[in-house]
Amino acid sequence: MKGVKNYSICILIMLLFSLKGQSQHDTNKIIAIKGTVSNQGEPLPFCNVYIEGTIKGTTTNEKGEYTLKVRHGDYTIIAQSLGFKKGKKKVHLDKDTVVNFSLEEDALGLDQVVVTATKTNLNRKEAPVLVTVTDSKILQGTQSSSLLDGLNFQPGLRTENNCQNCGFSQIRINGLDGAYSQILINNRPIFSSLNGVYGLDQIPANMIKQVEVTRGGGSAIFGANAIAGTINIITNDPVEDSFEINSKFNLIDLNTPESILTFNSSNVSEDVRKGITFFGMYRNRKEFDANNDGFSEITKLNNLNFGFKSFYEFNDYEKLFAEFITIYELRRGGDQFELPSHQALIAEEIKNNIVSGGVTYDYFTKDYKNKISLYGNVINTKANNYYGTNQDPDGYGITKDFTALAGIQHTAKFEHNDEKSITLTSGIETNYNIITEDRKNALISYFQQKVHTAGIFSQIDWKITKDLKVLTGVRGEYFKSNRYYKTLFIVNPRLNVLYNFNDSWNFRAGYSKGFRAPQFFSEDVHSEIITGEIRNVQLASDLKEETSNSFIASLEYSHQDEGNQFLINLEGFFTRINNPFVYENRGVGSNGLLVKEKINGSNATVNGVNLEIKYSPNYDLIFQLGGTLQNGYYQNTYQPEDGITTNKILRSPQAYANAFINYTPKKWDFNLSAVYTGPMYTTHLAGFISQNELVKTPNMVDVGLNAGYTFEINEEQELKITTGFKNLFNSYQQDFDRGIDRDPTYIYGPLLPRTFLLGLKYSSK
Structure with missing residues (x-):
């Protein structure tokens, strides 16, 4: 455990220095970005809008409107919503600015945001680890009642029933039985x-x-x-x-x-x-x-x-x-x-x-x-x-x-x-x-x-x-x-x-x-x-x-x-x-x-x-x-x-x-x-x-x-x-x-x- 403790101290020291390094910018001017997100002229409510390369983001309201506050500088603004292609715009901000988006539909989810690849939110096309997704459309389309019913619809995955008496079931990945797979709920390995x-x-x-x-x-x-x-x-x-x-x-x-x-x-x-x-x-x-x-x-x-x-x-x-x-x-x-x-x-x-x-x-x-x-x-x-x-x-x-x-x-x-x-x-x-x-x-x-x-x-x-x-x-x-x-x-x-x-x-x-x-x-x-x-x-x-x-x-x-x-x-x-x-x-x-x-x-x-x-x-x-x-x-x-x-x-x-x-x-x-x-x-x-x-x-x-x-x-x-x-x-x-x-x-x-x-x-x- 000595190595674990030493490594923990290194992480905490690195974190303190990174936080200290940010404090010197606190006096920078605050800029307001406002705008709307729509599809074919209709507002898109509850769409994610965020600054690329940061964790700064917000969500549009029922009218498709959003507001973000950042310090002046050059940014790339991303607008993303389930079922739609990602919107992306580069802006230089030195005053309050309006940035609007019109998103196209994304039937296959090619621009889906996933977290499993790196433990951070990331567009699946940009993830170094391949992530495949079963979404609610497949679960609903196959009339799945539970998770077990819907997991067959990905390559390499197969569900099975192992007992007529107790109904023990498992999911196999690439042929290995369920004990070789880590099941997470919202990124946490809490599935005992x-x-x-x-x-x-x-x-x-x-x-x-x-x-x-x-x-x-x-x-x-x-x-x-x-x-x-x-x-x-x-x-x-x-x-x-x-x-x-x-x-x-x-x-x-x-x-x-x-x-x-x-x-x-x-x-x-x-x-x-x-x-x-x-x-x-x-x-x-x-x-x-x-x-x-x-x-x-x-x-x-x-x-x-x-x-x-x-x-x-x-x-x-x-x-x-x-x-x-x-x-x-x-x-x-x-x-x-x-x-x-x-x-x-x-x-x-x-x-x-x-x-x-x-x-x-x-x-x-x-x-x-x-x-x-x-x-x-x-x-x-x-x-x-x-x-x-x-x-x-x-x-x-x-x-x-x-x-x-x-x-x-x-x-x-x-x-x-x-x-x-x-x-x-x-x-x-x-x-x-x-x-x-x-x-x-x-x-x-x-x-x-x-x-x-x-x-x-x-x-x-x-x-x-x-x-x-x-x-x-x-x-x-x-x-x-x-x-x-x-x-x-x-x-x-x-x-x-x-x-x-x-x-x-x-x-x-x-x-x-x-x-x-x-x-x-x-x-x-x-x-x-x-x-x-x-x-x-x-x-x-x-x-x-x-x-x-x-x-x-x-x-x-x-x-x-x-x-x-x-x-x-x-x-x-x-x-x-x-x-x-x-x-x-x-x-x-x-x-x-x-x-x-x-x-x-x-x-x-x-x-x-x-x-x-x-x-x-x-x-x-x-x-x-x-x-x-x-x-x-x-x-x-x-x-x-x-x-x-x-x-x-x-x-x-x-x-x-x-x-x-x-x-x-x-x-x-x-x-x-x-x-x-x-x-x-x-x-x-x-x-x-x-x-x-x-x-x-x-x-x-x-x-x-x-x-x-x-x-x-x-x-x-x-x-x-x-x-x-x-x-x-x-x-x-x-x-x-x-x-x-x-x-x-x-x-x-x-x-x-x-x-x-x-x-x-x-x-x-």
């Missing part, structure tokens, strides 16, 4: 391992503004687990007065009902100095039995959540953000749902109570070239659960997970113009997590794990020339756990390069190192039920941390003119994982329960290519296509289950793809989507079948089709009706096991069979 088991299905789509994804290692800036990539969930901001009530009804396999009710409401003050947005969701789904054997393939689900996000500007230099969400969820799988869990033949029931909140305080120096962010987040989860078979009265237990995060980040912008710029981002972050499990079964001991991590990071985003940009950074991560025999300090560097051949072509390349610490994750902590047998997981006595080396390169072409937009991106990736965690059976333990041990396997490799194509001939029509070809394998063979020997990374298809078409003529809204999953290998465990098998799954294509029409109620309100189908051609698994001896983890393919949907949305304009 327990929340990662069911959390993708608990985050309602109506609270999401956009989902930013970086593929490849990101541990240098975001910490542990960011080996395959980073998923950053950006929630809706309060930008205007609005409300929306949305009711959805799904009929799974045309006979199993699911109802969803969501609401959104925002209020912003006239001076745009404070605002708050509320969101909520109620979801009720009946269990689904695909083969009529009395046991569920899709869990029964009851979910209720509520939250808000708000901001308050004290003045031009200080801003406070606050967010909060609470979730109650009941999910149950197995059989005989009318009976208590312990009277069923198989039951997995989880009652989750989650409370999460956070605050962020931003401070800017008077020239807006320095920004300090102080932040803190907590999330507390309590899960009352039952895992049992054959009417076991001792299957009840309680799992608790508490995570607290705090940090400080400093961003400094130095010389900044069209030719050269330097942005330095540094910070210190600490994370404390405690997970406990107490089970009624006396054979299963009380479990408690405490993990403390502390990271210190710094990176430089350096625009060397107009066409060449370099991003380099490093993070040191301290790890300590009461369940691991030594303390770790791991250094993770990164290097990324962006080169613009011209306005249309650019090339990116990068290297990053990542790691995962040796510890129990939530899926290790609770006993798992496999064909009626309870297993415990233990850590090997010589277990080492995983490390990774990732290389990624991409070539992108984008073009836009008055009539259309086009983007194509080809990305190659290579990741080598050293000492990866794998599980092997260790027979029966001293308590009479089966044991799986987490050990270090032989080195693993994933490599392949991602392709993304987008085309929009006009703002009413969007085509999107994404695809992945990949290969994932271990250097040596291992035994994931008795009788199965392989070197393959399981549940990782060599080919998968997605497509999305959105057409919105006048008041109509037509959406066509498709997700292709190629063959992959997965285990099929004995029980219903006589012995363990390694199975190659078939090709599967999930096609969705829906249409909506918007009725105008009056000048301020409207009603939209939507109907259609998910998985229209019923490309769904056909070989589920039957009965009490089934393998509930033998599940693959689309999340739902053919499903009819009907939706009503009542909202302000």
Whole structure:
């Protein structure tokens, strides 16, 4: 920790000098910039207007008007709004000046502002790290109820259901399972391992503004687990007065009902100095039995959540953000749902109570070239659960997970113009997590794990020339756990390069190192039920941390003119994982329960290519296509289950793809989507079948089709009706096991069979 302390002192000294250097300019003359932002003569309210190269900015009011105050000098003014191309004007200011903008529509979001690349707001075309975005248009167009439903529509991403009993789901990036991805909420790594088991299905789509994804290692800036990539969930901001009530009804396999009710409401003050947005969701789904054997393939689900996000500007230099969400969820799988869990033949029931909140305080120096962010987040989860078979009265237990995060980040912008710029981002972050499990079964001991991590990071985003940009950074991560025999300090560097051949072509390349610490994750902590047998997981006595080396390169072409937009991106990736965690059976333990041990396997490799194509001939029509070809394998063979020997990374298809078409003529809204999953290998465990098998799954294509029409109620309100189908051609698994001896983890393919949907949305304009 001595190195961490010394580096912290250096950051603080640098910060003090940068603040002192700004004070000498306090007497400079203040200039007022005023103007309007419009589109085709109509004002654009709540549009971002800011000074390029600084963090100084504001938002237009309901009439599209804005005011900025700066010191005299030469500036580049930027106007930017979701769904519109960026406006940019250079001005020399020595007196009060009027600067107006007329923005053109941006159907593909080529000029989107992203934060995941560098932990600072940046136009995605200027980011040295490739960031792809799933926005609210795709979530709405695919009729996604939760985050889980909408994440398939990016190259390299694939969601899956891993258990018929509990509905455990995960997202894979470039073929690696969910444990290798860092999930952020509003840039904070607050998503704990327990929340990662069911959390993708608990985050309602109506609270999401956009989902930013970086593929490849990101541990240098975001910490542990960011080996395959980073998923950053950006929630809706309060930008205007609005409300929306949305009711959805799904009929799974045309006979199993699911109802969803969501609401959104925002209020912003006239001076745009404070605002708050509320969101909520109620979801009720009946269990689904695909083969009529009395046991569920899709869990029964009851979910209720509520939250808000708000901001308050004290003045031009200080801003406070606050967010909060609470979730109650009941999910149950197995059989005989009318009976208590312990009277069923198989039951997995989880009652989750989650409370999460956070605050962020931003401070800017008077020239807006320095920004300090102080932040803190907590999330507390309590899960009352039952895992049992054959009417076991001792299957009840309680799992608790508490995570607290705090940090400080400093961003400094130095010389900044069209030719050269330097942005330095540094910070210190600490994370404390405690997970406990107490089970009624006396054979299963009380479990408690405490993990403390502390990271210190710094990176430089350096625009060397107009066409060449370099991003380099490093993070040191301290790890300590009461369940691991030594303390770790791991250094993770990164290097990324962006080169613009011209306005249309650019090339990116990068290297990053990542790691995962040796510890129990939530899926290790609770006993798992496999064909009626309870297993415990233990850590090997010589277990080492995983490390990774990732290389990624991409070539992108984008073009836009008055009539259309086009983007194509080809990305190659290579990741080598050293000492990866794998599980092997260790027979029966001293308590009479089966044991799986987490050990270090032989080195693993994933490599392949991602392709993304987008085309929009006009703002009413969007085509999107994404695809992945990949290969994932271990250097040596291992035994994931008795009788199965392989070197393959399981549940990782060599080919998968997605497509999305959105057409919105006048008041109509037509959406066509498709997700292709190629063959992959997965285990099929004995029980219903006589012995363990390694199975190659078939090709599967999930096609969705829906249409909506918007009725105008009056000048301020409207009603939209939507109907259609998910998985229209019923490309769904056909070989589920039957009965009490089934393998509930033998599940693959689309999340739902053919499903009819009907939706009503009542909202302000």
